[in-house]
Amino acid sequence: MWDRRxxxxxxxxxxxxxxxxxxxxSGKIDFGxxxxxxxxxxxxxxxxxxxxRVNVVLGDTDQVPFDFGTFGxxxxxxxxxxxxxxxxxxRRQLIDRASTKLGVSGEKLDTDSEPxxxxxxxRVVLMPETRRKYAGRPTPHVEAxxxxxxxxxxxxxxxxxxxxRGAMVRPPARGAKLRSMDDAAxxxxxxxxxxxxxxxxxxxxxxxxxxxxxxxAAVEADWHALPVEGPTAEVPMRSDPEVDERLHGAAMRLAQxxxxxxxxxxxxxxxxxxxDVRADGATMYVGTHRPFGVREQVAKTVGLPEKKVxxxxxxxxxxxxxxxxxxxxxxxxxxxxxxxxxxxLQWTREEEFAWxxxxxxxxxxxxxxxxxxxxxxxxxxxxxxxxxTAAGLDPGVLGVTSGRNAVPPYAGFPSRVTLHIEPTRxxxxxxxxxxxxxxxxxxxxxxxxxxxxxxxxPLAFRLRHIDDERFRRVVERVAEASGWTEHSGNRRGRxxxxxxxxxxxxxxxxxxxxxxxxxxxxxxxxxxxxxxQTVNPEGVRNQIEGGIQQSxxxxxxxxxxxxxxxxxxxxxxxxxxxxxxxAPESIEVFxxxxxxxxxxxxxxxxxxPTAAAIANAVYAASGARLRSVPLTRExxxxxxxx
Amino acid sequence: xxLALTVNGERREVDVPPNTSLLSLLRDDLGLTGTRYGCxxxxxxxxxxxxxxxxxxxxxxxxxxxxxxxTADQAxxxxxxxxxxxxxxxxxxxxxxxFIDGDALQCGYCTSGMVISAVALLARDPRPDETSxxxxxxxxxxxxxxxxxxxxxxxxxxxxx
Numbered sequence: 001m002w003d004r005r006x007x008x009x010x011x012x013x014x015x016x017x018x019x020x021x022x023x024x025x026s027g028k029i030d031f032g033x034x035x036x037x038x039x040x041x042x043x044x045x046x047x048x049x050x051x052x053r054v055n056v057v058l059g060d061t062d063q064v065p066f067d068f069g070t071f072g073x074x075x076x077x078x079x080x081x082x083x084x085x086x087x088x089x090x091r092r093q094l095i096d097r098a099s100t101k102l103g104v105s106g107e108k109l110d111t112d113s114e115p116x117x118x119x120x121x122x123r124v125v126l127m128p129e130t131r132r133k134y135a136g137r138p139t140p141h142v143e144a145x146x147x148x149x150x151x152x153x154x155x156x157x158x159x160x161x162x163x164x165r166g167a168m169v170r171p172p173a174r175g176a177k178l179r180s181m182d183d184a185a186x187x188x189x190x191x192x193x194x195x196x197x198x199x200x201x202x203x204x205x206x207x208x209x210x211x212x213x214x215x216x217a218a219v220e221a222d223w224h225a226l227p228v229e230g231p232t233a234e235v236p237m238r239s240d241p242e243v244d245e246r247l248h249g250a251a252m253r254l255a256q257x258x259x260x261x262x263x264x265x266x267x268x269x270x271x272x273x274x275x276d277v278r279a280d281g282a283t284m285y286v287g288t289h290r291p292f293g294v295r296e297q298v299a300k301t302v303g304l305p306e307k308k309v310x311x312x313x314x315x316x317x318x319x320x321x322x323x324x325x326x327x328x329x330x331x332x333x334x335x336x337x338x339x340x341x342x343x344x345l346q347w348t349r350e351e352e353f354a355w356x357x358x359x360x361x362x363x364x365x366x367x368x369x370x371x372x373x374x375x376x377x378x379x380x381x382x383x384x385x386x387x388x389t390a391a392g393l394d395p396g397v398l399g400v401t402s403g404r405n406a407v408p409p410y411a412g413f414p415s416r417v418t419l420h421i422e423p424t425r426x427x428x429x430x431x432x433x434x435x436x437x438x439x440x441x442x443x444x445x446x447x448x449x450x451x452x453x454x455x456x457x458p459l460a461f462r463l464r465h466i467d468d469e470r471f472r473r474v475v476e477r478v479a480e481a482s483g484w485t486e487h488s489g490n491r492r493g494r495x496x497x498x499x500x501x502x503x504x505x506x507x508x509x510x511x512x513x514x515x516x517x518x519x520x521x522x523x524x525x526x527x528x529x530x531x532x533q534t535v536n537p538e539g540v541r542n543q544i545e546g547g548i549q550q551s552x553x554x555x556x557x558x559x560x561x562x563x564x565x566x567x568x569x570x571x572x573x574x575x576x577x578x579x580x581x582x583a584p585e586s587i588e589v590f591x592x593x594x595x596x597x598x599x600x601x602x603x604x605x606x607x608x609p610t611a612a613a614i615a616n617a618v619y620a621a622s623g624a625r626l627r628s629v630p631l632t633r634e635x636x637x638x639x640x641x642x
Numbered sequence: 643x644x645l646a647l648t649v650n651g652e653r654r655e656v657d658v659p660p661n662t663s664l665l666s667l668l669r670d671d672l673g674l675t676g677t678r679y680g681c682x683x684x685x686x687x688x689x690x691x692x693x694x695x696x697x698x699x700x701x702x703x704x705x706x707x708x709x710x711x712x713t714a715d716q717a718x719x720x721x722x723x724x725x726x727x728x729x730x731x732x733x734x735x736x737x738x739x740x741f742i743d744g745d746a747l748q749c750g751y752c753t754s755g756m757v758i759s760a761v762a763l764l765a766r767d768p769r770p771d772e773t774s775x776x777x778x779x780x781x782x783x784x785x786x787x788x789x790x791x792x793x794x795x796x797x798x799x800x801x802x803x
Contacts, residue, residue: 032749032786140745147750148738148757150676150725154750157675190659208659209666268680268688268785269751318749318786349681542745542791549787572685572783580779583789 011117012065013086014043016094021053024083027067028075029059029289032318033603034539035075037142041134041535042080046087046127051134051142059291059313069290069324071430073502073601080535080599084135088124090116138538143315155314156272156346158285163274164193166335166345167212169202169219170355173565174427176223178202186215195219196338198301201331205339213348228565230386230423231393237403240414246378250369254453258364258442259628260611261559262426265359266577269317270352275332276342281308286329287316289430294326298333320550321430322356324390353570357429358560360386360402364442374454376465379415381406381443386424388434393421405436405608408443409500410465425565433604436501437551437611444497444612445627448619458496458616459484470594471500474507474528481590482509482526488620491515492523495616497609504600505530508548510613514622518637522552522584522614527606529589532597540602541589547606548587553578555611555629647718649674650727656714664709664717665689668724676725676754677709680783684708687755687782692723692762706755706762706781725754728761736799737761744795748786756782760796769800 015023024043030036036056044051057063093116129136146152171178183195186204191211196203202221206212247253274285275298282304288294291311299306316323332345347355362385369378387393388402403419451461459479466472475498478484488494491514498507511524525548534540557576561568569575589606593599611629619625624639643662646655649672656671665682668674668691680688692704693712704723728735737760740746747753756779763770763778770778775796784792 032747034748138745140742141747141750143750144742144745144747145734147747147753148725148734148741149729150674150754152750153675154678156679157669159673159675208662208670210659210662266785267751268686268783269678269749270680316749317751320785346679349683349686538745542748542788545790546748546787549789550785553787571683572681573683577783577785578787578789579781579783580776580789580793583776583793587790 006065008065008082008086008120009118010086010089010120011115013083013120014090014116016090016116021055022047022049024054024056024087025064026056026058026079026083027064027291028079029070029291029313031316033075033543034141034536037139037539038076038080038535039083040142041139042084043087045132045135046084047091048127051139059288059311061291061295061311066292069293071289071324073504073603073605075601076535077599077601084126085124086120088126089120092124135535136537139536140538152315154269155274155285155287155316156269156344158274158314158344160274160276160342162341164205164207164339164341164343165209165212166332166343167204167216168331168345168351169204169216169221170351171223173225174425175228175565176225179222179224181222182220186218189215189218193341194339196335198334198338201334203331203335205335205341205343228425231421232423233393233395233398233421235398235403235419235421237399237417237419238407239416243378243380243414243416246414247367247369247380250377251372252370252453253367254450255367256446256449256627258445260362260438260441261629262358262361262428262562263431263554263558264353264560264575265320265322265356265431266575267317267319267322267352270347270349271328271356272344272346273328273332274342274344275329275336277302277333277336282310282333284309284311284329284333285314286311286326287319287323288313288326288329289324294329297326297330301330302333302337320432324430325357327355349572350570353575354567357390357427359431360388360424360426360428362435362438364439366442366446368446368450370450370454374456374461376410376413376450379408379413381415381417382420383418383435383439384420384422385435385438386422386426386428388428388430390429402435404434405439405499405501409471411467412465426562432550433501433608436499436604436608437554440497440499440608441611441615441629444499444609445615448495448616449625462496462498468500470505470530471498474498474505474530474592477590477592478507478509478526478528481528481588484509491621493617493620493622495613495618495620497612497616499609501605501608502601503532504602504605506605506609508609508613510610510617512614512617512621514618514624514636518633518635518640520556520614520618520631520636522556522582524584525587525610525613527587527589529591529602529605531593531600531602533595533599534591534593535599537591540591543602544589544606545587547604548610549578549583551607551610552584552614553582555614555631556582557630559630643715645714645718647714647722649722650724658714662714664691664712664714664722667714667717668709674724674726678751678754679710682710684711687759688752690755690758690782692758693717694721695719696721704762704765706759725757728757735761737764737796740795740799741792744791744798746788746791746795748788752782752784756784756792764800772797
């Protein structure tokens with residue numbers, strides 16, 4: 001399901017256009033991770049053209065080859081080598097044709113030549129690295145100029161002739177069924193074109209946005225609340241022999257529980273979609289991780305064959321996983337079909353908080369034993385959480401989704417790791433790094449606690465349990481870069497945390513200042529990352545910095561409150577995130593990829609160790625060991641030693 | 643309701659329902675979609691525009707304001723500049739250029755608002771220190787986490803880096 005099976009064909013990947021530009025095609029989606037830039041870099045290099053002449057088309061279901069979706073920081077790793085190969089193959093064909101024509105007849109090149117086609121061979125001679133002009137060099141986002149001038153077309157910026165606006169009528173809580181409704185008053189309101197109902201989906205289409213919202217608010221709907229039942233599952237992730245025996249026989253033992261609340265994706269741009277559904281076909285302008293998934297769902301919803309639905313992904317607000325669900329697209333399609341007009345639907349801020357899927361909460365229980373020499377001899381880990389993906393509870397992938405990074409990256413001891421999936425009334429799904437951020441918070445906090453229990457330096461203690469050379473190197477390098485010392489005095493302290501996320505190695509040191517009141521200020525972060533071969537070092541740095549900044553916000557500020565399936569904090573005033581004032585003085589990112597290793601992802605790994613690095617720093621600064629996030633002033637104050 | 647207002651130096655006439663926000667007027671009537679909806683409550687900065695209430699008005703000079711909170715007829719009494727109106731022909735405003743050069747963006751949804759806040763800040767204080775920059779942009783939320791890069795970009799324009 002994750003891999004394409006069809007052979008890759010050149011014409012589905014690279015088109016040399018009549019005007020001398022090059023079109024590169026991919027089913028992956030750019031949410032700001034810089035994929036468009038990285039793809040343009042490799043194609044420009046192989047075809048030896050200026051990067052400005054490369055036009056990257058992402059996710060247009062009429063043009064690009066099928067792709068399951070953009071997840072797990074795989075995109076550059078999967079697609080850049082493929083596009084590089086395709087472009088190299090195109091270049092070889094162009095040169096072959098040119099030499100044939102020139103050699104045989106001496107005629108000038110024929111500009112009417114047939115498009116380049118063919119199965120891309122496994123082995124293609126690539127441009128020598130010394131001749132690459134873009135890959136490996138810092139390259140700003142190719143769409144940057146359009147963005148800073150306001151010209152970029154985000155989903156909600158799409159304007160079609162005769163386009164109307166939509167607004168939804170929402171139930172009081174998730175999973176409610178519509179019993180009856182009275183829309184007589186709403187229908188008479190100014191600008192209203194249609195009241196649309198399909199099953200439990202109810203919405204208004206009007207000429208203007210405010211008119212649609214006012215009419216939606218005037219619909220009297222009677223909802224019947226149903227209890228939401230969730231599935232449960234237990235997944236053994238790892239089960240070595242002798243875990244219990246060794247734990248009981250250990251010289252020192254420790255057991256702790258770590259708790260993380262649900263948090264919101266909280267994109268700055270709420271979900272949006274434009275649908276133009278007609279009797280003979282539909283065109284959808286959307287933000288999505290899965291254009292082909294949207295095509296399938298929309299086709300089913302409006303009763304058209306898939307081939308008649310074209311999905312055109314637009315630039316979209318960063319959503320960090322939330323767009324794995326096609327909510328706004330499906331609703332917009334229903335409204336367009338019901339009104340006979342192209343419809344733009346953009347959710348309100350309140351809807352985005354209340355109805356989006358969120359990152360599930362997690363409770364992590366860890367026990368471990370150490371020998372008299374301070375080596376780990378046994379490790380027991382139970383992860384309790386909810387489903388992490390839009391696909392729901394799929395036993396085949398639970399281990400790599402909800403159980404991601406539950407198995408510790410350390411060596412030399414037996415472990416038993418079990419994932420427990422429990423139901424929740426909250427709607428939960430994909431969020432940056434899935435469960436890795438939660439598991440690594442627990443594991444890396446616990447590593448510090450074990451070091452403290454046995455009187456060891458947290459850095460030295462980790463290094464004793466690392467046998468992977470690339471992992472060891474990032475940890476040693478971050479210590480060097482930060483001038484590692486656990487204490488820096490004057491209410492300041494430093495914490496370290498590290499992990500291996502989908503073969504990307506990442507280690508961080510955080511420095512915090514903790515006031516007597518318990519308020520935590522993040523002062524500095526150092527990060528060393530090894531993502532293998534690196535296409536755009538500046539892009540990697542930007543992604544890692546962003547991951548750290550976002551994760552610092554999760555750790556210090558964020559908690560989604562809910563009761564009876566209803567989200568309670570639905571605005572920036574009640575769900576505050578980090579602002580310019582909270583940004584640390586510096587985030588120093590050292591991109592030190594092993595160039596002999598294949599490229600791995602960087603969109604998520606930066607966000608993974610930050611919570612533990614901060615919590616460990618808070619401990620170093622104040623003696624307060626926090627096992628629950630967010631690290632609020634009240635919690636830190638309470639945990640401070642008297 | 644018929645209105646005439648000045649946007650990006652041009653006189654524009656529109657006919658909108660009463661209480662239409664400046665944000666929807668810009669996006670839906672004038673096609674200036676670079677100003678974006680984020681919350682509708684002035685809490686995120688995505689919809690910031692420059693508003694100059696003219697000589698004699700309190701706080702004279704262009705200020706960054708949330709266009710979602712201004713009504714169209716309030717805006718008719720001011721000169722409005724949106725992100726589309728900052729460049730001088732093909733020459734970008736120095737803040738726009740600095741955001742490109744410093745790769746101070748990821749998804750770019752919040753970028754228009756940030757650029758507007760930075761332009762307003764530099765207009766009243768050409769040499770802001772880092773704290774002033776943080777304070778001036780505290781109303782601009784970014785989820786991708788480019789705060790550090792944006793601060794550095796603005797400092798470069800101010801020559802204070």
